[in-house]
Amino acid sequence: MFDYIVVGAGFAGSVMAERLAGTGKKILVVDKRGHVGGNAYDHYDEAGILVHKYGPHIFHTNSPEVYDYLSRFTEWRPYEHKVLGSVDGKLVPIPINLNTVNLLYGWHLDSEEMEEFLRSRAEPIIPVRTSADVVLSRVGRELYEKFFKNYTKKQWDLDPSELDASVTARVPVRTNQDDRYFTDAFQVMPLHGYTAMFEKMLSHENIETRLNTDYKDIIGQVPYKNIVYTGPVDSYFDYRYGKLPYRSLEFKHETLDQQVFQPTGTVNYPNEQAFTRITEFKYLTGQAHEKTSIVYEFSRAEGDPYYPIPTTANAEIYRKYQALADNTPNVFFTGRLATYKYYNMDQVVAQALTLFKKIQHL
Known part of the structure; x- marks a missing residue:
């Protein structure tokens, strides 16, 4: 018997699983993908360069609580993104x-x-x-x-x-020469990568993790008391009010036989090119390597859901799903997809920590 099935092993699900496990609850974490970390997952590519599979994830926060919490699972390297x-x-x-x-x-x-x-x-x-x-x-x-x-x-x-x-x-305009992309108090990257941080977070003896698993396939077979759901909220309710639209991304990863490709971590291409930006990972990770790996990003209508699309019409649809979510007993919705909000990573962590405080004594 599990006290909680946590659907999704990204930031929202991993924080909830770790916090609840610490109170003695038995947790089953399931994720459709073959890895933990959600979209923040990173890995060493064939050249041995640490890359972010789903595009650049740069950590920044003004919250000491979020920073201190994640510091339990990783050391950091200072990094100001440009x-x-x-x-x-x-x-x-x-x-x-x-x-x-x-x-x-x-x-x-x-x-x-x-x-x-x-x-x-x-x-x-x-x-x-x-x-x-x-x-x-x-x-x-x-x-x-x-x-x-x-x-x-x-x-x-x-x-x-x-x-x-x-x-x-979200994008400021500055009249000084500050060329940092973010101005948050804490601007750091996990020293050994995001995946290592998530693996440590989920290593608690009260947590079992099943990857390549759709929760819908096991929900009738596994005894449980509650669900923490971090997937798309419309999918949970079988699209009762129609599909909530998301933007997706396509990534083209390349390794180049040179030490440096571009003068900074990310270069945006607002106009002529089909891609939106190119990121060079060694700037983000601080890794020394004779080669370099980059990723081109293309925005797409179809594919994995990345960004909720903030329009008035979509907000109206989400409100209907939110009402269903609020009235579904023993199911708790958190994260970017489950609450249809364009959150940064630290905001997802803060939301999950807040939800934990609310339900920890249930």
Whole structure:
């Protein structure tokens, strides 16, 4: 008899399994894939380079609680992610900062002049409802079209005017020379990789893990009391209100016979290319190797669900599923897919820790 079946061995499921196991509960973790770690799974490729199978996962958080919790299962290496964008034949910093504008236009603005430039280009929009509104009201049409419009169309297959403001609100605009992609208090990568961290998290004697297993195939055969579900919420309810749309990704991994491929961890391609970005993993992992491995990312409509698509219509559908979830006894929904939210990794961990505190005494 298991106290909990945990569906999914990514961040949400692994945190819940580890926390509940620590209270003496017997846990069965099942995952359809052949590995733990969900989309954060990493492994050594044929050349011996540590790569992220499902695209780059860069850890950052402002939460001491999340950082301290994960620190039980990994040592860290400091890493501040930097991104360049290929725009007008130049590689310029993203998010847009003082250097971006100066490099793009051949100017020598200071911070005050940058503020003035942005003010002169901004198109005030009240109220701000869409992703387009966010960017246009901050940087104006020209930078919107160079950096955001086509990238968003590639990423989501929607015009920014069709997407919720939350998507581009995640991307800051800076008037200084800070070229870090994130400004969180904790910016680190697991020293030995994500997979090693998840394996340690799930190594508790009260946890049994079954991979290559669909929970629907075993649910009638295994005695259990409760379920923690981290998969797509619409799938759990057999698409009763229709399918919730997700964007998927396709990855093209390559190993090159050279030490370095590009000048920074990730280069975004907002415009002409079919792919959205290229990431070079050695920047992220700190590994020394005579070769280098990179990944091209292509946004797709079909495939594994990665990103909930934040539109008003989709939010309406999700609300119906949320009502079902809230009224399903002994089943607890957590994670990006189960709550249809575009969460970062640390937000998923925080959500799972919060859920654990709520149910630990049940």
